[in-house]
Amino acid sequence: YRAAMFANVYGVRRLGDPAFRRFVLTLVAVILILFRLLQFAIFTTQIQWGYDFSAYWSAAGHLLRGEPIYTAAQLAGSYAPQEQFLYLYPPPLAAFSLLFHQPWSVWNLLAPGDYRAAAWGWTALGALILVAVILAVARSEGLTDRLRGSLRLGPWILVAAAIGFPPVIGELVMGNVHLALLGLLGAAWLGI
Numbered sequence: 456y457r458a459a460m461f462a463n464v465y466g467v468r469r470l471g472d473p474a475f476r477r478f479v480l481t482l483v484a485v486i487l488i489l490f491r492l493l494q495f496a497i498f499t500t501q502i503q504w505g506y507d508f509s510a511y512w513s514a515a516g517h518l519l520r521g522e523p524i525y526t527a528a529q530l531a532g533s534y535a536p537q538e539q540f541l542y543l544y545p546p547p548l549a550a551f552s553l554l555f556h557q558p559w560s561v562w563n564l565l566a567p568g569d570y571r572a573a574a575w576g577w578t579a580l581g582a583l584i585l586v587a588v589i590l591a592v593a594r595s596e597g598l599t600d601r602l603r604g605s606l607r608l609g610p611w612i613l614v615a616a617a618i619g620f621p622p623v624i625g626e627l628v629m630g631n632v633h634l635a636l637l638g639l640l641g642a643a644w645l646g647i
Contacts, residue, residue: 484612487619498628505574508630512570514542514549515556524549548632574630581627581634588641589613595645 469475498504505512514524524542528534536543555573592598593610617623626633 480612484615484619488615491618491621491624495624495628498624503628505571505577505630507632508555508574508577509540509570510542511544511548511552511577511630511632512556512573513540514544515552517542518549518553519556544632548635577630578627581630584634584638584641585617585623586614588637589617592641592644 517524524546526541529536529541529543542549555576561576590610593613598610598613623634625631
């Protein structure tokens, strides 16, 4: 009854057309992605750019100089873990972060001693992991064929949805470790 009631309403009846639904979904996805990319561009000029990454970068520098990666206050007991450059993670992450702190790295060549330049590499790695995990898990779960058949966009609509998800832009801007953890969880999912 309700479908018949709206069948003659101008504009609403167009939603019954699958091609129009695909167009609307694509348009909304493009607008959302453009908004998030603009948001990302603005945030890269603000204080939060690479805030969490600064801790990994700093710990890698301590490793290079043979210094401890944790402060004495951290090892002495309870403390407030809320300051930039404070490393709170397991040692393997600091060792992995050496890739972004090496003197020969592109980021050190562009801006020596600046974690904000190296944060671009960490962000690129996080974005690459995000896209790879979404595409691989969608393919392994058979979503690729189902989405491709109904939307003609395939799993890329899932990538667009992930980029549109506010915490993803926050993770890319802050340089947190969560996208690296997503890569590990995606690899585990595929392994299972």
